[in-house]
Amino acid sequence: MSMAENRCPMCGKSNPEEAQRCVFCQAQLKPLTGGEELPQPSFSSSDETEWLKSLRHTMGEEPSSAGETGQEEEPDWLARIRQRAQTERQSTDEDKNQLSSWLGDTGKETSGAGEEDWLNQLRAVTGVPQESPEEPSPPSQEERRMTTGELRDVRDRLSRIAGEPVDLSAGVPPAPQPAETTPPSAEAEQPPQVTAGETSDLAEWLRSLEYAGMEKPAEKTEFSIPLEQSAEQPYGDLAEFTGESELGGPPEGEQPDWLKAFEEVPPVEEAPSAPEPLAAPVSGEETPDWLKAFEEVPPVEEAPSAPEPLAAPVSGEETPDWLKAFEEVPPVEEAPAAPEPPAAPVSGEETPDWLLELAQTFTSETPGVQPSPVEVPVSPFVEEVSPQAEHPEGVTMPVEEFLEEAVQPEQTAETTPVKGVDLTDWLAELEEEAVDKEAISRAFILEEEQPPSEELPAASYPFAGIDADLLGAEEAETPKETGIEGLEGLAPALLPDWLQALRPVEAVIGETPTGVEEETQVERAGPLAGLRGVLPADRLVIQYRKPPVYSIKLRVTEKQRQHIEVLDDLIKAEGKPAAVKREDLQVPRRLLRLTLALILILVVLIPLLVSSPSVVPTGLVPDENVRGFYSQMNLLVPDRPVLLVVDYDVGYLGEMRFAATGVIENLMLKRQRLAIVSTVPTGPLLANDLLERAQLKLTQVEPAIRQGYALPDRTVNLGYLPGGTTSLQEFATFPRQAVFAGLGSVPGEPQNVWGHVVVQNINRLSDFAGLLLITDRVDTARAWIEQVEPALEGRPLLVVTSAQVAPMLTPYVDSGQIEGMIWGITGGMAYERLAGVPPHAAAYWNAYRYGMYVGFAFILSGVLLRSITDVFSRRRTKHEA
Amino acid sequence: MRAPFSTALAIAFGLVVLLGYFIPAPCDPANPGLSCTFLGIRVVLLDWGATLAGVAMLVGIVNLALVHWRKVRASGKERDLLSAVFLLAFLITLAAGLWFTPADVRFQRAVLGIQTPVEISLMALLVVTLAYASLRLLQRRSGLMAVSFVISALVFLLLMSGLSGLFQQVPLLREPVNVINRLPLAGARGILLGIALGSLTAGLRILLGADRPYSG
Incomplete structure (x- = not known):
């Protein structure tokens, strides 16, 4: 992406170069390149930050803060390293002296101001603090050119040094040196002789070189110095790679194209480009920011050569601060005993402890991160590539490999030991990989410049809030990360303000990342105090919100509402009683009833008032039953009393009286004595009433009857049997025991009824002339027939009953148990006619008959009217339906 | 037990x-x-x-x-x-x-003077109620039995009103009238047989202890 084409990553439209946001969609045009919005690179991500912090703490920041941390407690590994270094210093004292002397010779050759200049320049480049109290001023352009030249001299010297297999460590074989890199005049040339001051400067310089590549304090201080290649060939190659001439960089005031390209991309991208530090001073411009970042970062792992042993014998003084700072850098404990061939500069058999610790720290502090082989090496490298800026030849590859080892400890176990770190090798690799660095770093840039959710505001992910709502906070984080990975080729954009304002509140709430804080937060209270990564209960409580209140009001359409009303009406109508339809009568009901009653009364009364009682109704002929009854009455023995049983209720008085009056009159005319008994309490009273009426009737016809038939003398009322029909058996067996005190005719005189003249000779029922039963009940008649009739011993049992009971007693008549039976008014009238007694019942017969006819007419008319009404109503209903 | x-x-x-x-x-x-x-x-x-x-x-x-x-x-x-x-x-x-005392005629007249009209009135109401019920029966449950009931009531009203004697004087109607008059007798005998069998069964159950109405 060039500055000239400032295209929006979201809408794809071109924008002015200075525009920070797209004028069309308000998207962030350079969210990652601009230091304003992204002051820190993308590794503010939680996981990467963790391991980066650990990495910084372990190796990167210690040198920078050496002065500050020098007073702190030394770690064990540093103490061991120092102790081992002390022992080695003593053992290699002579070698150092030789080297010092050699360096002194070399210094003599290069003594002068120019010598100091290039050394100071080199110190400035490598960031090694100068011994001189004066602060190095930024060199002028000429000085920089000279410095470049001097740097070439340094390379030459280093090449010569490297060509001499100075093996300072006893017993350690020198690293194999390629034949072509070995200067042919290395043996012929005398080592440079330097003065004391120059020697100290040079020693410091060498120390700086040593520390530039020193990650391992060289417990086996092998000084085979493959530095010759790293100082000479890589630089030359890098110069060619960067397009610079060997003698200098690009013209003054003009940035090279490759530098511009690096400047356009974040500093991470320039990290692998090692030759930049050389180009910068050559250009004469001020050190760019990205290079300063490199300078600020202490050297991490450049330790192919360890000139530290040189520093002590050369100076013979106390270790300077800047060297202490380097000493405190976590050294590689297990330095290779012998320098490895250049082809495998970082290969080793054992993984150094510090690397293992570093790897463990990294892996332990980033448990949830599965660093890809692309991401992880770049991440620390981007932020802490300052050593590369100062020691470009020694930083690039070792740091990458170191990080790769940190990520993949299994692989580093084979390759990590920096045995005789050969700068030539890693510089050669740098040269080979320099072509691919840009592409690789670009990929890194995208990853680091598009940080996870922390860097980019959550508003950049329009669905983040929705996901958070739907899936929860934890599930919402995963899409963010995956979304970022998926956006490797795209520049992230921010939502415009107006769109952010439209977001629902839930979307913003759901964006709050909690995973990192939960992992780092230490519980301070409760039973889980001291544990890390405990789910914060308070936050969960806060997250729980009041459940939304949903309206229960139904949304119904008008049609549905109508249906509901119809259904509601139907249900309500079911609970109501059905209204009885009023009968539509033309004539009022009460008037109709009164009319009917009046008709019946008139029909009954008029015959009673008009017709003569003496008139025998026509058509009434006594049947066989009446004649048989009449004949039995005539067979009654006149000198024996007749047992008259009156067992009917008062309600049947009208019928029974007219049926029995003629029979009673006939007995009175025959002067027959009567003994009255009953099974019902009202029976004796009704019997007395019947006798009085009959005597009265006969008196009207024959007045002598009253005197000839005196009721107190001719009749006796035995009363009623207290047990009802139950007492009939006893009465039939022992009549005197069953009836003791009858209904006396003389009030106030306690008498024995059996002392009455009528019954004084009666001891059993067979002593009676016969038994006349007047009853309107079937049960009573049956009881008398079944219980008493056997006790009569052949005496006749005559029955006067109602028309209702007659059919029930007819079988007893047919069986001979009842000798004669008459029933109803018709039977009484027939008997009266047959017996020749005054016709009393005939006066009521017409009334009775007319009343029956009228009743028949009413019932028949009612049935017909109802039937006709129903027929018409059905037709009307069918017609209406 | x-x-x-x-x-x-x-x-x-x-x-x-x-x-x-x-x-x-x-x-x-x-x-x-x-x-x-x-x-x-x-x-x-x-x-x-x-x-x-x-x-x-x-x-x-x-x-x-x-x-x-x-x-x-x-x-x-x-x-x-x-x-x-x-x-x-x-x-x-x-x-x-x-x-x-119950033997006093005045007392007996007083009792009958109250009791007789009451009971006779109840009987009259019963007659009217039965006649009206026969009409309602056709309205409520108009079936074969209801029609038979109404027809039977009408027929016997006519016969009991003295027309049976007149019909018996007609040779052609004599036997049909006698048949109709015997219809109640047939029903009554059936009822009597049922009563007799029921009484016999109830007596046997009590004698055998199967039915103990006295046990509370």
């Missing part, structure tokens, strides 16, 4: 009374025999039964008076002043009976 003593007692007395029916009734007091023994036991038991029936009627009268007394003393809707009228009539009748 539930109430075994009562059951045994009931069975024993039932058998004794039943044997009294099967054993010849003639009993000579001068020469008492087995028949006289069974007759004597049976008479004693029947006498006890008659006494208990009289006491039961007395208890019923007292209960009736107490029920109406409670209604008089009740408050609210349960209070009935007609009960006071009943109690008043009851007390007057009781006093008149105690004072004049």
